[in-house]
Amino acid sequence: MKYIIIIGCSRTGRVLARELADNHNVAVVDKNLKNLDALKEDFNGKKIWADALDVNTLEDAGIKEADAVFLLTGNDNLNVVVGKASRRKYGVKKVVLQVNDPVKKEIFKEEGLTIINKTDILSEVLKKCIL
C-alpha cells in the first residue's frame, strides 16, 4: 500500500484517484471545489480543497510521506514548478507530471520525473490499433 498524492482533479485525475484508492492511500488536491465534489462519497481517499503552489497545502497533504505525486492540472507551468519542488525539496521518489507542450517536456526532463503528454500517449495507442 502506497501513499499517493494527486494534484489536479479534473477528468484524468479523478479516474486515476478512484482506481488507485482501491488499493492505496490517496489524497487529491484541487483548488476548484466542483472537481472535488465530483468524487462522490464512495471515494475512499482524502480530498483537499487548496492551492497547490502553497507549500503548506503540500505539507498538509502529507508530501513528506508520499511515495508518489501526480501533477495533472491543465497548467503546464504549475505542474512543472510543483513537480520539481516535490522532487528537489521533498525527495518524493516518483513524480509524474503532465506537460502538454513538447518543448517544455524536453527542457524539464530530470531524473525521477516522469513527464507525460496526452498527445504522445494517444498517438502511440492509435498506432498500435492498426499495427
Place this chain on the structure above:
Amino acid sequence: MYIVIAGAGRLGLILAKGLQEKKHQVCLIDKDKRLCNLLAREFDKIMVVCGDATFPDVLRDAQIEKANVTVAATSTDEDNIIFSYFAKELFGVKRTVSRVNNPKHTPLYKYMNVDNPVDSTSIIAGVIEEEASFSDVMTLLSIKKGRLSIVRVDIPENSPIANKSLKEIKLPSNSVLISVLRGPEIIIPSGSTTILAGDEVIATTLINTEEDLTKALIGKV
C-alpha cells in the same frame, strides 16, 4: 542596460516607462495582442514582443540572452517562476527579479532558484503597518540580515533627550542619529541641534544595541 520584462500589466508598464526614461533599453513581453499593439504604437522606444513569456521561442524573439536583468511581472506566480527559470538556465541571464503575487508561493520561487523574489504584498503590509503603528520605535530597514537596522523613533514628552542638544546626549556605542524630522522639516543634525518632543528621529544601530538606543531616546524599552 538591457532589461526584459514579462507582463505588461500595471507593474510591468510602470517599470518599463521608468527604466526607459533612465535610458535603459527595455523589452516588454505580453500575451495580450491588442495591448501589445497599443503599447507598440504609444511607446516607440520600448520593444514589445507579443507572446507567452514561458515559451523559449518567445524569449528568443525578445533577445533575452542579451539581457542584464529580467523582471517577471505577470500576475501568475507559476508563470513568473518558469520565465525566470528559463532566463537563467536556458539563456544565462545573470540576474532575475520577480514579483511574488501570493506570499504563500515564495518558497517555490526559492526552490526554483529565482534570485530576487519581491513579495509586494508583504512589503505593502509592512509599509501600512508602519504608517498605522502607534509604537515609538519602528524598524525602517534592516541590512545584512537584520544585523544593522535603521529605525524611526517618535520622541515623547517625557523623553530623557527632549530639549537637549546633540552634544549633551549620550548615545550607546554603535548608534548614530542620522536625521530629525520635525513636521515638514528634515534636519541633518549637528552637535548644536536640539531635539524636541514630537520629533521623529531616524537612527542607525546594530541589532545588539537597539534596546540601549531605545532606552536612551525614550527612556523605557
